[in-house]
Amino acid sequence: MPAETFEFQVEARQLLQLMIHSVYSNKDVFLRELVSNASDALDKLRLEALRDDSLGADTSDLHIEIETDPEARTLTVRDNGIGMSYDEVGRLIGTIANSGTAEFLRELREAKEKEAGGETDGTEGLIGQFGVGFYSGFMVADEMTVVTRRAGESQGTRWSSRGEGTYSLEKVDEAPQGTAVTLHLKPADPEDQLHDYTSPYTIREIVKRYSDFITWPIRMAGEKTPGDGEGDDGAEPAPETLNSMKALWARPRDEVSEDEYHELYKHIGHDWRPPLETIRFQAEGTFEYQALLFLPEHAPHDLFTRGYRHGLQLYVKRVLIMDDCEALLPSFLRFVKGVVDAQDLSLNVSREILQQDRHIRMIQRRLTKKVLSSLKDMKNREPERFATFWREFGTAVKEGLVTDPDSRDAILAVTTLASTHGEEPTTLHEYVERMRDGQDAIYYMTGESRQSIESSPHMEALRARDIEVLLLTDPVDEVWVDTVGEFEGRKLRSVAKGEVEAVPDEKGEEEREKQGEEYADLLGWMKERLSEEVKDVRLSSRLTTSPACVVSDTDDLSPALENMYRAMGQEVPKAKRILELNAGHPLVSALNRAYGEREDRSGLVETAELLHTLAVLAEGGRPEEPGRFVRTVADRLAATL
Numbered sequence: 001m002p003a004e005t006f007e008f009q010v011e012a013r014q015l016l017q018l019m020i021h022s023v024y025s026n027k028d029v030f031l032r033e034l035v036s037n038a039s040d041a042l043d044k045l046r047l048e049a050l051r052d053d054s055l056g057a058d059t060s061d062l063h064i065e066i067e068t069d070p071e072a073r074t075l076t077v078r079d080n081g082i083g084m085s086y087d088e089v090g091r092l093i094g095t096i097a098n099s100g101t102a103e104f105l106r107e108l109r110e111a112k113e114k115e116a117g118g119e120t121d122g123t124e125g126l127i128g129q130f131g132v133g134f135y136s137g138f139m140v141a142d143e144m145t146v147v148t149r150r151a152g153e154s155q156g157t158r159w160s161s162r163g164e165g166t167y168s169l170e171k172v173d174e175a176p177q178g179t180a181v182t183l184h185l186k187p188a189d190p191e192d193q194l195h196d197y198t199s200p201y202t203i204r205e206i207v208k209r210y211s212d213f214i215t216w217p218i219r220m221a222g223e224k225t226p227g228d229g230e231g232d233d234g235a236e237p238a239p240e241t242l243n244s245m246k247a248l249w250a251r252p253r254d255e256v257s258e259d260e261y262h263e264l265y266k267h268i269g270h271d272w273r274p275p276l277e278t279i280r281f282q283a284e285g286t287f288e289y290q291a292l293l294f295l296p297e298h299a300p301h302d303l304f305t306r307g308y309r310h311g312l313q314l315y316v317k318r319v320l321i322m323d324d325c326e327a328l329l330p331s332f333l334r335f336v337k338g339v340v341d342a343q344d345l346s347l348n349v350s351r352e353i354l355q356q357d358r359h360i361r362m363i364q365r366r367l368t369k370k371v372l373s374s375l376k377d378m379k380n381r382e383p384e385r386f387a388t389f390w391r392e393f394g395t396a397v398k399e400g401l402v403t404d405p406d407s408r409d410a411i412l413a414v415t416t417l418a419s420t421h422g423e424e425p426t427t428l429h430e431y432v433e434r435m436r437d438g439q440d441a442i443y444y445m446t447g448e449s450r451q452s453i454e455s456s457p458h459m460e461a462l463r464a465r466d467i468e469v470l471l472l473t474d475p476v477d478e479v480w481v482d483t484v485g486e487f488e489g490r491k492l493r494s495v496a497k498g499e500v501e502a503v504p505d506e507k508g509e510e511e512r513e514k515q516g517e518e519y520a521d522l523l524g525w526m527k528e529r530l531s532e533e534v535k536d537v538r539l540s541s542r543l544t545t546s547p548a549c550v551v552s553d554t555d556d557l558s559p560a561l562e563n564m565y566r567a568m569g570q571e572v573p574k575a576k577r578i579l580e581l582n583a584g585h586p587l588v589s590a591l592n593r594a595y596g597e598r599e600d601r602s603g604l605v606e607t608a609e610l611l612h613t614l615a616v617l618a619e620g621g622r623p624e625e626p627g628r629f630v631r632t633v634a635d636r637l638a639a640t641l
């Protein structure tokens with residue numbers, strides 16, 4: 001079959017351009033990327049062969065091979081791993097399958113826009129910290145060729161491109177199992193950090209620096225020593241293994257450098273940035289295992305989508321037996337990357353069995369504890385770094401308050417929340433320490449944003465009495481405050497639910513009683529008139545400036561929670577709310593007066609309804625009939641002119 005020419009997908013073309021005209025200072029990392037792909041391909045083959053005996057693949061000597069040819073100026077990275085079928089090559093190499101890459105391009109565009117807008121945050125730094133897999137080969141090569149054959153298939157595929165918008169694909173008969181990527185190297189240019197990648201010395205250095213931990217042998221053909229005479233220079237010198245293949249988690253701690261951990265993280269986490277935190281852990285005794293965990297610095301964009309692939313790599317005595325093993329960590333820690341290497345598990349254990357396994361559950365508990373205690377340490381020692389972590393992953397961690405009662409206290413110890421106390425977030429413990437004498441509850445309010453909560457009428461009384469309120473804006477906050485209920489013996493109370501007693505005030509109480517009598521008739525009448533919308537109308541102890549607000553009964557779901565359950569497909573009856581009036585507001589006192597003086601109260605019905613709608617609007621809700629509300633207000637305003 002003749003070679004066919006195809007165009008790269010638009011994003012892939014953008015990326016190629018970026019690579020070719022790269023201002024990327026460290027070009028050496030292309031080799032790390034190709035070796036990382038080769039290592040993944042070997043892992044995949046071994047896992048597939050383990051599951052499927054009929055695969056017909058050769059797994060006898062899985063390895064990576066680097067071959068250089070100084071005369072032809074080529075470098076080849078070859079593996080005898082899973083390989084790719086004809087269709088896969090087109091799909092995986094011609095397009096950008098990796099969401100992280102698409103995200104990178106988006107960030108890059110934004111940085112460029114900023115740059116154009118005169119902001120200094122340039123693109124150079126961003127490119128400088130990025131590795132983009134296969135395409136990074138074009139930083140050092142003006143042509144790349146891939147010859148690959150998928151394990152178990154008979155025909156191979158040849159892909160080649162000069163990185164200029166098109167690539168060619170053809171089927172080939174003779175191809176060894178696995179993948180060989182050949183780079184036709186650009187001339188070396190040390191000034192541009194373009195080293196001579198045909199030099200064994202350079203290759204040795206780069207592999208040692210970036211890929212030493214790779215668990216497969218990375219071999220390089222031995223250097224031919226100049227023949228010392230006739231006949232003996234034809235023998236192939238033995239290949240040299242460049243990496244130690246030593247699992248980092250099995251090496252003594254003081255022998256592993258920070259950089260080595262970071263390189264491993266980039267490989268398994270498919271991230272181009274170093275991790276925020278590295279956590280090492282070792283369990284001895286009857287069930288031995290080692291764990292090496294990483295907390296990323298940035299949340300992936302799909303962290304909250306259903307199909308998010310998470311989990312750690314599970315090794316048994318240095319052999320990877322499962323990728324994305326979800327059973328090792330609870331779902332609220334799904335962003336954690338890393339490796340667990342256990343001594344006594346069966347090599348072909350299935351996911352289903354793992355979910356039930358007692359030892360795995362034990363590992364999960366220990367790892368969860370360890371991650372949470374590391375977070376507490378980070379919070380105490382490096383508050384800024386912790387703030388970065390919490391901004392990215394706090395929402396996910398708070399899910400654990402609901403789903404994992406055993407971890408609740410440890411999560412509460414690091415949960416930081418916005419509060420009216422100041423700009424800095426606070427823990428619940430710090431809140432309790434600041435509580436005023438006589439204050440018996442921890443007050444919070446949920447809403448869409450800090451601003452909308454702060455301007456809500458529910459906050460007025462607490463502000464007047466100088467009581468701190470937690471400002472909760474994550475949807476998950478609605479749920480955990482309900483589940484957790486109390487902290488250090490203090491109830492968590494919504495300022496938008498039930499009666500707010502803030503600091504009991506004797507004089508206020510007396511006055512309220514007297515007012516209650518004065519308003520009793522109006523309140524009864526309004527309750528009847530508005531019975532479709534509210535279950536009660538009462539005077540408020542929480543308003544100082546707004547005329548009215550709506551609140552929920554202590555045990556009712558808040559409107560946001562109702563909506564959340566509905567969005568999840570659950571049937572929830574609409575809980576009627578309570579309308580509270582501010583007797584100190586001229587509109588309310590005038591309405592009471594008019595109510596007492598007038599025989600015909602039909603004109604007052606509209607005012608009662610308006611008051612209710614204003615209360616709904618004030619907390620960010622929507623009137624039932626916005627059009628009617630607008631007409632009524634407009635008519636009333638017109639009448640005042």
Ligand SMILES: Nc1ncnc2c1ncn2[C@@H]1O[C@H](COP(=O)(O)OP(=O)(O)OP(=O)(O)O)[C@@H](O)[C@H]1O
Nearest residue numbers: 037038041083084092093098132133134135179270
């Ligand atoms: N040596 C190889 N053997 C088999 N498949 C490969 C090989 N190299 C690349 N691929 C396939 O091509 C895909 C794209 O590779 P690329 O390096 O561009 O991105 P990636 O490895 O998925 O992401 P990242 O580089 O961020 O880890 C890989 O996911 C893999 O499926």
